[in-house]
Amino acid sequence: MTAPLTQTTGRRKRSVARARLRPGTGTIMINGKTFEEYFPTDAQRMVVDEPLRVAEALESYDIDASIHGGGVSGQAGALRMAIARSLVDIDGELRDPLKKAGLLTRDPRKKESKKYGLKKARKAPQFTKR
Template sequence: MSIDTDTAEPTGLDKLAELQADAVEAKPVEPQVDAQGRSYATGKRKNAIARVWLKRGQGRITVNGKDQAEYFARPVLQMIIGQPFQVADRDGQFDVVCTVKGGGLSGQAGAVRHGISQALTLFEPGLRPVLKKGGFLTRDPRVVERKKYGRAKARRSFQFSKR
């Protein structure tokens, strides 16, 4: 008993691969840009929330009405904000205007980076795989653990006294 390979039904894996290929081909993602040529995204890190507007420009980054070098004085924080542009090879091609509130400076820098990455994928959907591989699109879920009652801090007990 021989099976003709031309008439044999595809296996489940073959069907799945075909469906995925069709889905990728069928749905080209279009950029989401408003009337002013900006894309908007929200970035979050710890307790900080950043609202980010991205548009074509000379590479100026404004945070809460100040230049990024003035708002984030530490070079490490400025580097964190610029990472999505470096990974995507878009250094100096976009202007960023963002408002950020909550948390400290480190969390705010992470929130701005997350927001810039999200806005870049909305402006140029082709950059998504590069940014995803770099881990810029994933919101970092780590937050400070809350203090519990009967404890000095989140986990530290009060000092034990035998007498």
């Protein structure tokens, strides 16, 4: 296996993705599984493919990724950001189109922490008058 051109990290919610791009045919491997096996729905695959479609490089690079933490949606968003950052590392001229598409901006939304006296972040126990 050839050495990666670039290795970058992407994050979303509690997920962290590390993507390594190599010149190739467009194969994507995630945690040792194929792309279709790891992300079964078309919506998740579209989220991950988005930076490659914007850069018109769907079949130019092989991607080897490792993802941990969070759920499927957060993992797809984290991998999308990692791929976008890698593409910018390889070709700096892709920064403007990827930035305009919103692919280089970290999504700051996270789960709100639980408060004492409440059941969750905002859900209060049922009020009893008597």
